[in-house]
Amino acid sequence: MSERPHLLLITTDQLRRDSLGCYGGSVIETPNLDRLAATSTVYDNAWTASPWCLPSRSSIMTGCYPHTHRAYSNFRDCRLTPDRPNLYNTLGGLGYHVTHVGKCHYAPVPYGETKPDRTLPYSEFRDYYLSLGIDDLELQDDKQVSVWFRDDYAEELDQAGHLEAYRAKVWDKDAAKVFTFPAPTEWHPDAWVGRKAVERLSRADQDQPQFTWVSISGPHFPFDPPAEYLDRVDPNKIEEPVITGDLDDPARMHYWSRHGAPGRWIESGRNDRYDADYWRRLRTNYYANVALIDDVIGDLITAAEQRFGDDLVVIFTPDHGEMLGNHGIWGKGHCFYNDVLNVPFLVRRPGVAPGRSDDLVSLIDIFPTLVGLAGGDPGAVDGLSLAGEQRHQILLSEGEGFVTATDGRRKLARAEAHGRRFAEFFDLAEDPGELINRSGDPKHAAAERDLGAAIGAALLSAALP
Numbered sequence: 116m117s118e119r120p121h122l123l124l125i126t127t128d129q130l131r132r133d134s135l136g137c138y139g140g141s142v143i144e145t146p147n148l149d150r151l152a153a154t155s156t157v158y159d160n161a162w163t164a165s166p167w168c169l170p171s172r173s174s175i176m177t178g179c180y181p182h183t184h185r186a187y188s189n190f191r192d193c194r195l196t197p198d199r200p201n202l203y204n205t206l207g208g209l210g211y212h213v214t215h216v217g218k219c220h221y222a223p224v225p226y227g228e229t230k231p232d233r234t235l236p237y238s239e240f241r242d243y244y245l246s247l248g249i250d251d252l253e254l255q256d257d258k259q260v261s262v263w264f265r266d267d268y269a270e271e272l273d274q275a276g277h278l279e280a281y282r283a284k285v286w287d288k289d290a291a292k293v294f295t296f297p298a299p300t301e302w303h304p305d306a307w308v309g310r311k312a313v314e315r316l317s318r319a320d321q322d323q324p325q326f327t328w329v330s331i332s333g334p335h336f337p338f339d340p341p342a343e344y345l346d347r348v349d350p351n352k353i354e355e356p357v358i359t360g361d362l363d364d365p366a367r368m369h370y371w372s373r374h375g376a377p378g379r380w381i382e383s384g385r386n387d388r389y390d391a392d393y394w395r396r397l398r399t400n401y402y403a404n405v406a407l408i409d410d411v412i413g414d415l416i417t418a419a420e421q422r423f424g425d426d427l428v429v430i431f432t433p434d435h436g437e438m439l440g441n442h443g444i445w446g447k448g449h450c451f452y453n454d455v456l457n458v459p460f461l462v463r464r465p466g467v468a469p470g471r472s473d474d475l476v477s478l479i480d481i482f483p484t485l486v487g488l489a490g491g492d493p494g495a496v497d498g499l500s501l502a503g504e505q506r507h508q509i510l511l512s513e514g515e516g517f518v519t520a521t522d523g524r525r526k527l528a529r530a531e532a533h534g535r536r537f538a539e540f541f542d543l544a545e546d547p548g549e550l551i552n553r554s555g556d557p558k559h560a561a562a563e564r565d566l567g568a569a570i571g572a573a574l575l576s577a578a579l580p
Contacts, residue, residue, distance in 0.1 A: 122489065127434075128434055129434070136149045145406070156462045159472065168220050172219070191223065213250045224256075237254075253312075258285070258337055259285055312418075333405075338396075358440070359442075427463075433459065435456070438450060449517050480500065516532060520566040525559070526540070
């Protein structure tokens with residue numbers, strides 16, 4: 116590997132690890148990601164820094180937890196600033212050409228301004244993203260956002276004559292976010308991102324080190340694969356969601372997520388909000404979208420290898436996972452379950468033998484890893500370089516009013532919502548389904564105390580000047 120290898124970061128949005136063959140999935144085949152895994156380190160104990168898009172992506176950008184970078188919510192405008200180190204400006208300062216294709220979401224979406232009959236201007240957001248250090252930007256800032264606001268993808272989709280049909284489907288209350296994409300496959304948001312990224316990679320300057328972040332919006336809702344991808348899903352292998360009575364107790368943190376009123380806590384609501392056919396179609400569409408993403412990633416890897424040869428570092432991960440009906444809920448926000456927090460994470464580095472690792476790693480480790488491989492100093496961050504020897508003993512995942520800590524075997528979640536405080540503790544070895552809250556159990560008192568102390572120390576250090 117050269118002193119400054121080319122760097123390719125591929126992210127998706129809301130991807131479950133068990134949807135991929137390399138993590139045991141069988142509902143669809145994911146040959147391209149499985150091939151990448153076969154030449155990578157596959158991390159089995161990788162955790163997102165937040166179950167929300169914006170805080171998680173800001174953590175990838177900065178190598179810091181939300182309590183450090185302060186962009187801790189999808190809804191509060193605590194955006195990053197260009198004068199603080201991030202992946203773009205740090206790698207740019209090391210001589211890299213910085214390209215971003217796809218979703219950014221480093222500022223809250225103005226949901227209240229959206230209109231069902233029009234797509235609104237978005238230039239302010241595009242300018243903000245560029246100010247963070249991007250040289251070339253092809254913006255597709257989430258499927259729904261591209262319907263609500265005129266990002267680069269929306270502009271081209273409109274010129275191709277497909278924007279109105281997509282907008283109508285996204286706003287269709289009867290479809291309830293589950294439909295097939297109403298235009299040719301090449302115009303699906305994820306296919307468009309892949310096409311634009313391949314074009315960028317194919318003509319990238321081989322003599323200048325390149326950092327390319329390809330940020331795919333799927334399989335985040337709406338669940339909208341092209342119809343042809345439904346045939347890639349094996350309906351006999353789609354398992355029914357695991358729903359037990361664990362969330363029938365109002366003392367449980369996600370009781371309100373499961374039962375609705377007095378308000379939602381994650382996007383979801385109840386699995387009984389719609390009939391069984393709806394939830395079956397939702398899961399089918401979800402996996403079909405993953406199959407499309409696998410094709411897109413195959414094209415990306417091929418283009419990058421043809422352009423850069425072996426002098427290439429590849430990292431693949433989502434920003435977080437998805438409940439997909441387990442525990443009777445779907446979505447991700449505020450969620451402490453492993454369905455959301457424990458994510459797929461693949462790292463391919465030249466000269467490093469492939470294999471699996473159960474080390475505790477986090478998405479905050481991406482920043483120090485890439486900056487270190489580029490020959491730079493990541494500075495004081497919460498993450499650790501995967502090229503180094505040091506490893507995390509405890510990881511956090513957090514957001515507004517919510518924090519969880521894990522040592523890989525045990526997990527403590529704390530939250531404030533609905534006018535009360537919640538604490539839940541799980542022994543993941545004994546209770547992998549996270550059904551039994553052991554908080555307050557004398558048998559687990561020491562472990563709960565230690566994880567609580569780690570949370571307190573992290574938050575206290577962030578509050579100090």
